[in-house]
Amino acid sequence: MDLTEKHIVIAGGSTGIGFEIARQAQLKGAHVTLMGRSAEKLTNAEKKLPLRASYVQCDIGDAESAKEGFKQVGPFDYFISTAADLTYAPLAEMETGAIDRMLAGKFWGPVNLVKYGLKNIKEGGSVVLFSGLAADRPAPGTSMVSALNAGVEGLVRALAVELAPIRFNGISPGVVDTEGWAFMPEQDRKGFFASLETSLPARKVGAPADLADATLFTLVNPYLTGEILHVNGGGNLV
Numbered sequence: 140m141d142l143t144e145k146h147i148v149i150a151g152g153s154t155g156i157g158f159e160i161a162r163q164a165q166l167k168g169a170h171v172t173l174m175g176r177s178a179e180k181l182t183n184a185e186k187k188l189p190l191r192a193s194y195v196q197c198d199i200g201d202a203e204s205a206k207e208g209f210k211q212v213g214p215f216d217y218f219i220s221t222a223a224d225l226t227y228a229p230l231a232e233m234e235t236g237a238i239d240r241m242l243a244g245k246f247w248g249p250v251n252l253v254k255y256g257l258k259n260i261k262e263g264g265s266v267v268l269f270s271g272l273a274a275d276r277p278a279p280g281t282s283m284v285s286a287l288n289a290g291v292e293g294l295v296r297a298l299a300v301e302l303a304p305i306r307f308n309g310i311s312p313g314v315v316d317t318e319g320w321a322f323m324p325e326q327d328r329k330g331f332f333a334s335l336e337t338s339l340p341a342r343k344v345g346a347p348a349d350l351a352d353a354t355l356f357t358l359v360n361p362y363l364t365g366e367i368l369h370v371n372g373g374g375n376l377v
């Protein structure tokens with residue numbers, strides 16, 4: 140895959156899956172712009188990437204911040220959002236602030252992309268949004284995560300029709316070993332991952348590289364739109 144002269148914007152690209160997508164895209168020739176709320180995370184990410192990247196500090200879930208952010212980004216070929224700030228807890232116990240932060244990345248982010256970002260997408264461009272396994276396989280404590288992931292998938296299908304010929308696709312990861320699991324005490328996390336390594340059909344926890352590979356394929360394939368690619372080691376089968 141040759142991404143020379145392609146400009147790829149990644150909201151959430153300063154850590155985890157988004158960062159690995161940025162790394163792989165650069166190695167295939169793309170220029171990459173990272174978007175995120177924390178300037179520190181963005182500068183650290185830029186230093187770790189193999190080549191120079193641009194970055195724009197903004198909250199994609201905040202209309203004014205996103206509008207300004209997309210102005211700074213300028214024209215682009217592809218947009219990916221891995222932006223998420225998730226809390227796992229029973230809905231009745233969740234604080235409004237936590238719910239708002241979840242909505243910002245996964246719901247308002249895509250809305251602001253459509254309202255303020257897409258006027259700058261080039262012909263032939265496409266968008267990949269991230270949902271997740273909880274959309275199909277909810278567990279206690281995941282109701283908001285499940286609802287938002289299912290919402291992302293609905294939006295992908297509707298926007299693929301509404302905004303054609305811009306292509307919209309979704310990636311639904313299973314458990315992937317990223318900073319997103321930092322909220323879990325290390326021992327618990329190791330135990331959780333070990334249990335998945337025996338129960339999942341793929342016998343492994345996802346690596347960011349597994350998701351980056353699938354995302355870049357989804358981004359450039361000209362005949363793929365309105366689709367949700369499940370990259371979860373068979374997590375929806377067990």
Ligand SMILES: NC(=O)c1ccc[n+]([C@@H]2O[C@H](COP(=O)([O-])OP(=O)(O)OC[C@H]3O[C@@H](n4cnc5c(N)ncnc54)[C@H](OP(=O)(O)O)[C@@H]3O)[C@@H](O)[C@H]2O)c1
Pocket residue numbers: 150151152153154155156157174175176177178180181197198199200201220221222223224225243244248269270271272273311312313314315316317318319320
């Ligand atoms: N890792 C998994 O096991 C897993 C499983 C299922 C689904 N997923 C989905 O896959 C995607 C990537 O997951 P990940 O584990 O790589 O995430 P991650 O490492 O936690 O990274 C999330 C990124 O989103 C940015 N972000 C959060 N809210 C934002 C906002 N409002 N505006 C702009 N940037 C924002 C964060 O940076 P700042 O804090 O600096 O803003 C961070 O760079 C997410 O959509 C997640 O729900 C992941």
